[in-house]
Amino acid sequence: GRKKVSYGVNKLPGPGRAPWLIGHMPVLMRPEQSGDADFLWTRLFGYAVHIKGPFGRDVLFISDPKVIQHVLNTPRYKFPKSPDTRFRIRLVAGKGIAWADGEQHTRQRKVMNPAFSPSAIRDFLPIIQDTSRIAVSKWQDIIAQGLENATVLDVYGWLSRLTLDSLGGALDYDFEALTGNSHNELTKAYKNLLSAAHYKPSNFSIAFREICGYLPEWMIGVLQSIPSKKTKLLMEYTEAAENVSRKLVDRQLESIAAGQPGGRDIMSLLVKANQSQDLNGKVAYSELVAQLTTLLVAGHETLANTIGWTLYELSKRPEIQRQLRSEISAVRLVAAQSGCHELASIDYDSMTLLSAVIKETLRFHPALPLTSRIASEDDVLPLWVPTTTNSGKIINKIPVQKGQRITISFAAYHRLTSLWGDDAEIWNPSRFLNPIEPSSGDKISMGMFSNLLTFSSGERSCIGWRFAMLSIHVILFELLEKFEFSPPPGNVKVFRAAAGVITPMIKDGSSVRVELPLTVTSVA
Numbered sequence: 001g002r003k004k005v006s007y008g009v010n011k012l013p014g015p016g017r018a019p020w021l022i023g024h025m026p027v028l029m030r031p032e033q034s035g036d037a038d039f040l041w042t043r044l045f046g047y048a049v050h051i052k053g054p055f056g057r058d059v060l061f062i063s064d065p066k067v068i069q070h071v072l073n074t075p076r077y078k079f080p081k082s083p084d085t086r087f088r089i090r091l092v093a094g095k096g097i098a099w100a101d102g103e104q105h106t107r108q109r110k111v112m113n114p115a116f117s118p119s120a121i122r123d124f125l126p127i128i129q130d131t132s133r134i135a136v137s138k139w140q141d142i143i144a145q146g147l148e149n150a151t152v153l154d155v156y157g158w159l160s161r162l163t164l165d166s167l168g169g170a171l172d173y174d175f176e177a178l179t180g181n182s183h184n185e186l187t188k189a190y191k192n193l194l195s196a197a198h199y200k201p202s203n204f205s206i207a208f209r210e211i212c213g214y215l216p217e218w219m220i221g222v223l224q225s226i227p228s229k230k231t232k233l234l235m236e237y238t239e240a241a242e243n244v245s246r247k248l249v250d251r252q253l254e255s256i257a258a259g260q261p262g263g264r265d266i267m268s269l270l271v272k273a274n275q276s277q278d279l280n281g282k283v284a285y286s287e288l289v290a291q292l293t294t295l296l297v298a299g300h301e302t303l304a305n306t307i308g309w310t311l312y313e314l315s316k317r318p319e320i321q322r323q324l325r326s327e328i329s330a331v332r333l334v335a336a337q338s339g340c341h342e343l344a345s346i347d348y349d350s351m352t353l354l355s356a357v358i359k360e361t362l363r364f365h366p367a368l369p370l371t372s373r374i375a376s377e378d379d380v381l382p383l384w385v386p387t388t389t390n391s392g393k394i395i396n397k398i399p400v401q402k403g404q405r406i407t408i409s410f411a412a413y414h415r416l417t418s419l420w421g422d423d424a425e426i427w428n429p430s431r432f433l434n435p436i437e438p439s440s441g442d443k444i445s446m447g448m449f450s451n452l453l454t455f456s457s458g459e460r461s462c463i464g465w466r467f468a469m470l471s472i473h474v475i476l477f478e479l480l481e482k483f484e485f486s487p488p489p490g491n492v493k494v495f496r497a498a499a500g501v502i503t504p505m506i507k508d509g510s511s512v513r514v515e516l517p518l519t520v521t522s523v524a
């Protein structure tokens, strides 16, 4: 039998009662702006909060660094993704690595790692540079057509096409999203896929997705065939992506069979790595195919968002843009003096201000604001900051039982003043130029760098983080070198929509849409 514990998740402070069917999910998933509930709960109730999930379930809502470190960094899938989370992932990305669990995940990750190694990523640099320059010259053309040297552009729309094309380049597939004359089925199916599928879910779909996590395969198939606008969109997309993916995998298998060396693109590296595994290590053909969909979903809008929010913050700060531009010229000069006409990845690494600006955006606007896990066995979660239970008891650990749901708020964690300083509520890149030591608690060490959780941490962390960081550096470099960004005229308010990823949207009368309008001026 289980040990009786006198305190647990349901003894922690929290927002209290909620409707049985949907719990506090509407507050969390349909806020005015992404993170509203996260910040409010953390401010009112502390770093470990008791909320209600669908069907009366008790959920631990957590921003405490030590608990997060324990949950994400304990190996061997002790805290797997919950069934409803996996269902959601499966709907947008198929049964690829983000969906897989346990041993299947280990196998897939091993086969995919070579395509995301530092040296593989360096090979993708020219693709990212070339794609960025296509966007730059398109913008210059648009500006040249007007009377002034400035124009208002939907920067998010452009970034979304740019990141799709550069990811496509790394996958050796041409989406033709920037060239604009595309009738590509996948490009069309892709437009704002994540935001369309996740913005303002109804109470019905919140409960529905929860249930789907537990249904047998065939029943999900039947339910998905019930036509709704959102599922139809997703299914069209998944179908288009799988067609493309099959072509790419087949091409690589054929060239291996013909004894040819094969490409250096992600899918080729993936197929090659799989061929070199022994029988136990190999993943199935369908798993290879599912990876393309996964990579596009995981990498496309997340990248566009992060770069978009960086330009949004910079548009309000001309002085930081000026400093960045001098850092950019300096790097160009050093490269030219050493006889290189093209920049290498170490050149981008050397840019301290640009890196600080990017890190600050990753902290302030983490593309994925939260993730959900489930305890696979009874455990005790150590707290960084002691908390007080509803009965007044001060605790420094939380016992949890097998099956306990845990929602990790990256967004709230990234705003803890005890970790990031008193101005955590403000976008301020200088915090990464002169980092402060946290004043209290044990040392925290997690995430891919700088204790940021934007790419998560541990065995389920973002496999594409190096590719993402290089892309963000290169794209911002090319854009800031040629253009100045400022707020658009009028009183346009861009808001952080909670649409799975933190998406820039604007209100236009009674309708809202995905858009980031900025004034873009050619640098003389």
Ligand code: HEM
Pocket: 097, 098, 099, 109, 167, 294, 295, 298, 299, 300, 302, 303, 306, 366, 367, 368, 370, 371, 372, 453, 454, 455, 456, 459, 460, 461, 462, 463, 464, 465, 467, 468
């Ligand atoms: C700024 C851009 C990006 C951000 C913020 C981001 C963030 C994340 C996060 C938070 C996770 C963990 C999800 C969870 O546990 O709930 C993740 C997983 C993943 N990401 Fe990224 N990502 C980015 C770009 C990319 C790119 C460019 C790629 C690929 C080209 C990629 C591929 C993946 C994959 C395959 C996974 C699943 C890994 C696994 O489960 O083993 N991501 N990402």
